Amino acid sequence: MSAERTVVIVGAGAAGLWCAERLARSCGAGTDVLVLEKTPRTGTKILASGGTRCNVTTTLGPDEAARLFGKKGERFLRHGFRTLTPLDVRERFEGWGVALEEAPLQKVFPRSGNARDVRDALEAAARGAGARVELGAPVQGVGRDGDRWRVDLEDGMTLGCDALVLAAGGMSYPGTGTTGDGYAWLRDLGLEVVDPVPALVPLTSPDGWVRDLTGIAWQGGDLVLEDRSSGRATRLGQRRRPLLFTHHGLSGPGAMDLSHHVARAAGEAPLDMVVRFDAFPDLDRDAIRAALIEASGLAGNPRLQRALAGTPMGPMPKRLFAAFAGASGLDPEVGVAGLAKSARHDLVEALKGLEIPVDGTLGFEHAEVTAGGLALRHVSPRSMNVNGYAGLFVIGELLDVDGPIGGLSFQAAFATAELCAEALAT
Numbered sequence: 465m466s467a468e469r470t471v472v473i474v475g476a477g478a479a480g481l482w483c484a485e486r487l488a489r490s491c492g493a494g495t496d497v498l499v500l501e502k503t504p505r506t507g508t509k510i511l512a513s514g515g516t517r518c519n520v521t522t523t524l525g526p527d528e529a530a531r532l533f534g535k536k537g538e539r540f541l542r543h544g545f546r547t548l549t550p551l552d553v554r555e556r557f558e559g560w561g562v563a564l565e566e567a568p569l570q571k572v573f574p575r576s577g578n579a580r581d582v583r584d585a586l587e588a589a590a591r592g593a594g595a596r597v598e599l600g601a602p603v604q605g606v607g608r609d610g611d612r613w614r615v616d617l618e619d620g621m622t623l624g625c626d627a628l629v630l631a632a633g634g635m636s637y638p639g640t641g642t643t644g645d646g647y648a649w650l651r652d653l654g655l656e657v658v659d660p661v662p663a664l665v666p667l668t669s670p671d672g673w674v675r676d677l678t679g680i681a682w683q684g685g686d687l688v689l690e691d692r693s694s695g696r697a698t699r700l701g702q703r704r705r706p707l708l709f710t711h712h713g714l715s716g717p718g719a720m721d722l723s724h725h726v727a728r729a730a731g732e733a734p735l736d737m738v739v740r741f742d743a744f745p746d747l748d749r750d751a752i753r754a755a756l757i758e759a760s761g762l763a764g765n766p767r768l769q770r771a772l773a774g775t776p777m778g779p780m781p782k783r784l785f786a787a788f789a790g791a792s793g794l795d796p797e798v799g800v801a802g803l804a805k806s807a808r809h810d811l812v813e814a815l816k817g818l819e820i821p822v823d824g825t826l827g828f829e830h831a832e833v834t835a836g837g838l839a840l841r842h843v844s845p846r847s848m849n850v851n852g853y854a855g856l857f858v859i860g861e862l863l864d865v866d867g868p869i870g871g872l873s874f875q876a877a878f879a880t881a882e883l884c885a886e887a888l889a890t
């Protein structure tokens with residue numbers, strides 16, 4: 465028996481496979497669900513994700529999770545996250561035999577620690593539900609054909625379909641197959657694409673003292689990104705998450721979560737941005753000052769950095785302390801008793817707001833996601849249907865949504881895919 469209609473999904477990544485499974489399961493043989501994937505395998509980014517452990521979703525509730533996508537993203541995703549909550553995602557994977565476990569920073573990973581289990585389960589579920597997945601099938605273009613849709617394959621073949629779902633992803637980690645192909649198709653259809661920029665990507669710093677801190681990680685600090693190009697400081701974003709110093713500059717969730725602001729501004733004029741790093745956000749200046757004064761009475765006049773270890777501030781790596789000392793004009797070797805009042809003041813200021821210059825990002829090659837994509841005003845947040853284009857749907861990272869690190873990108877991919885499949889199934 466031939467199917468009554470054909471739905472083509474372009475891209476067998478997180479969103480495409482999720483949509484295929486849900487649609488094929490709901491519609492049965494009446495709908496031919498065909499997934500076209502450019503590369504020889506499905507879900508390449510799933511395999512690479514979370515350091516190959518795959519942070520599959522978040523422990524946050526749907527509204528809290530949606531809020532992390534900024535005002536515009538939150539408005540767009542709220543319905544999707546309530547329809548397919550992070551808990552639903554977990555239940556779906558557990559149902560497919562992937563045991564999950566929670567981890568710090570509201571993350572959820574497969575208990576096996578292996579991203580392959582997530583990818584394999586998703587692919588098996590899609591195929592098992594009846595979806596066809598064609599690998600090594602790069603799509604070159606798409607277009608309207610009367611009231612149907614046309615998909616042009618690179619080998620010269622053309623397919624017709626009743627509905628077309630674009631799930632071709634963004635353009636980060638282009639080596640995995642995502643080279644931004646979908647943006648050109650959307651622009652050719654007359655739709656606005658918000659310029660794609662790399663996001664969740666390490667930041668670069670021009671200053672040698674920053675790179676000298678390579679390898680040092682700091683948990684629980686507060687990072688504020690400031691743009692000073694207009695002559696005064698404009699606050700672009702704030703995160704309280706781990707920071708890692710690298711030989712390029714800054715990495716770790718704290719820095720990477722702020723990176724889309726840097727990427728968006730880069731390329732216009734030379735960047736004049738700093739990350740203000742508060743190493744002890746839970747201690748106010750008075751508490752730090754009091755701790756330093758109390759430590760100054762320590763027997764044997766230990767070096768300042770050693771004396772810190774016994775205060776509420778706790779131990780700090782020697783090189784990092786040297787950076788704080790340097791920023792406050794202090795000799796890092798000074799004994800705690802030798803700290804003059806003005807020097808103590810400068811040290812407190814440095815500990816509460818070390819200024820780390822940043823001048824860019826490591827770009828798409830190292831970005832976990834792409835910010836920018838199909839402008840959300842074109843898309844129904846309830847169905848992912850492109851307004852005014854019957855039968856055309858866009859899901860996943862190809863949309864202009866991006867959130868912080870923590871399983872939120874997959875949550876957005878799955879939730880938008882779920883809504884699209886539901887809309888197509890009814």
Ligand SMILES: Cc1cc2nc3c(=O)[nH]c(=O)nc-3n(C[C@H](O)[C@H](O)[C@H](O)COP(=O)(O)OP(=O)(O)OC[C@H]3O[C@@H](n4cnc5c(N)ncnc54)[C@H](O)[C@@H]3O)c2cc1C
Nearest residue numbers: 475477478479502513514519603633641860861871873874
């Ligand atoms: C290193 C790394 C780590 C990450 N870790 C996490 C994490 O732990 N948690 C998290 O939530 N997110 C993580 N992400 C982000 C997450 O992987 C993506 O946001 C998510 O995969 C987006 O899903 P998608 O289906 O929209 O796009 P993708 O998963 O990128 O899938 C798009 C698919 O479309 C295919 N395609 C592209 N062009 C064509 C074409 N012309 N024809 C046919 N097929 C095409 C691609 O080959 C690809 O398979 C990570 C990303 C990277 C790069």
